[in-house]
Amino acid sequence: MKTITSRDNPLYKELKHLATSSQARRKAGRTLLDGVHLSQAWLDMRGAPLQCIVSESALANPEVAGIVMRCENQHAHVTALPDALYNAVSQVEHGVGLMFLIETPASELPASLTVNAVLLDNVQDPGNVGSILRSAAAAGITQVFCSSGTAFCWSPKVLRAAMGAHFVVEIYENVDLASLIAPSKIAVIATSGYATQRVYDADLRQPVAWVFGHEGQGVADDLLSMATQQVVIPHLGQVESLNVAACAAVCFFEQVRQIQA
Amino acid sequence: MKTITSRDNPLYKELKHLATSSQARRKAGRTLLDGVHLSQAWLDMRGAPLQCIVSESALANPEVAGIVMRCENQHAHVTALPDALYNAVSQVEHGVGLMFLIETPASELPASLTVNAVLLDNVQDPGNVGSILRSAAAAGITQVFCSSGTAFCWSPKVLRAAMGAHFVVEIYENVDLASLIAPSKIAVIATSGYATQRVYDADLRQPVAWVFGHEGQGVADDLLSMATQQVVIPHLGQVESLNVAACAAVCFFEQVRQIQA
CATH class of the missing domain: 3.40.1280.10 (SPOUT methyltransferase, trefoil knot domain)
Structure with a gap:
């Protein structure tokens, strides 16, 4: 697990950008999943995220700790942020202090409609x-x-x-x-x-x-x-x-x- | 139609209070309906409001003018506000400039469940x-x-x-x-x-x-x-x-x- 302490860190800047701009998310083909439920669902269905981001105080939450451990077992990058830095990025009030940075899944358009x-x-x-x-x-x-x-x-x-x-x-x-x-x-x-x-x-x-x-x-x-x-x-x-x-x-x-x- | 130009007007103060406080709405047993659709539905189903409030510029809108006319025909109070005053009360961005002040309908609890x-x-x-x-x-x-x-x-x-x-x-x-x-x-x-x-x-x-x-x-x-x-x-x-x-x-x-x- 790495820790970011500077607002000038490139990953931190990317997170801030993706968190606040829909255009940035579209352009980068990346997005953020906030909270335990979405992160767990991603791990279950799609595997490791590009980054697992946690606030330092969230590490004490057993559900969050469990997800961090699953990410580490899959060799995903885990990054901790001091609470002040995390909160400046999170768009969720009273969030749990966990988000995934993921690549937006993109599939090739099928040639025709064949299934529901x-x-x-x-x-x-x-x-x-x-x-x-x-x-x-x-x-x-x-x-x-x-x-x-x-x-x-x-x-x-x-x-x-x-x-x-x-x-x-x-x-x-x-x-x-x-x-x-x-x-x-x-x-x-x-x-x-x-x-x-x-x-x-x-x-x-x-x-x-x-x-x-x-x-x-x-x-x-x-x-x-x-x-x-x-x-x-x-x-x-x-x-x-x-x-x-x-x-x-x-x-x-x-x-x-x-x-x- | 009356016009309010002062923020100290009692009706204006009541509108501001109801617009911003859920507790005030519960306590007063009154609420605000914003926009053409809800106001029209109220007129159709329940009759005249306590007050029909319009912004001065909204009076040029034919739909709004039609609703104001229906209110006046039913002898309801219609009050115009300068746009600056209206916008300070409205909770809707880019709203049409029309709201109804109504008494929240309250019915006595039925003795038992008998219908859907x-x-x-x-x-x-x-x-x-x-x-x-x-x-x-x-x-x-x-x-x-x-x-x-x-x-x-x-x-x-x-x-x-x-x-x-x-x-x-x-x-x-x-x-x-x-x-x-x-x-x-x-x-x-x-x-x-x-x-x-x-x-x-x-x-x-x-x-x-x-x-x-x-x-x-x-x-x-x-x-x-x-x-x-x-x-x-x-x-x-x-x-x-x-x-x-x-x-x-x-x-x-x-x-x-x-x-x-």
Whole structure:
């Protein structure tokens, strides 16, 4: 374990940069995972981080000490920071004092849609994107494609909301969704409040690419018109629509129900 | 329409107090609705506000002007603020410059559970509580009971996430959930990752009181043991759990599916 005591240390400067700038994270292809849960999930699913960063006082926490030991056993770099330096980097209030520096996983875009997938068209809110990733992972969906207008998946807020789902699904960002839908071999199903077919009546026992859209405007018209089917979640109340992450969960688990039926 | 130009005006002081303090909102039994959507929903569902507050520049916005006119037609008080004063009160960045001051609706606690209801035990995150209210309203559920540890429903974040659902469901806060469950005449169903019965296999064609719990710990053990049934949402992936708002949406719309089947 190394200790950094100077704010001029290059690694410290990199951490500070990544912690505060979404652009820096995108450009470097690196991000920070904050806290025990995400770090543990990374170790379980993806192995060693580039760096395990701990505050000096966090070393007394048995959970943190356990993760540090796992990192050292895998010959990962572990760096301790005095609490004042650590706190100046952490974006989490009352955090546990542990973060991983990782390389953002990047996969080559598949040639076509062949397995259960989610396509996010301009979904703005990081909490919604994170919740959708989490629900998708729980429903066994393994591919998520995001348009350039969708919230950056490797931001701290999305990571926190997804609770480790990032590490079990393949995430593709800045994707031209129309080019992906056009040659699709599987059903592409978009949700729309104006559709007449209920999601319960669609046959979901085959692979499906689900399309969800902007919180206010929904799925863009050009993508809607390219979809194989449009479905609606029927409402019994006076409220006009569902939150997009709630809508996605209903669709994914209706598919799980049909698969298990 | 009146205009306030002094920060010492009593109404202005009240607005500032309500805008910045959750405790003040609880104590006064009043809250602020920010923006066109919530204000419109209030007018549609509940009628005139105590006060309609607009920034002077917002009066040029046709949507805002339309709402001001509806308020005046209903003899509600409309107060204009110079932009500088308005912005010092608004908690929303780049807001439209419109808010309603309202009396927080309060209903007497029903003697027992008789219709579809949601019970929230220590749900912490305002976004989750808002999303659950919104899904409940869309699924036709009309009663929501919150334990004292659950996020305050009339806070700006919960209001924003629920998109007007507050005005079509009855919300009861600081409720002793155990006292409500014990004499229940209807099925009380709690979700738990350890349950063996799938939500799809529960008979949901009768009224149900759904119980959802804390984001980390789930439903408290004493409430779990009092529930008529415990159900699980089956997972096909490697992720341990769903976000509580996603979980609620799946349950509510499985009930809608069964009712419509």
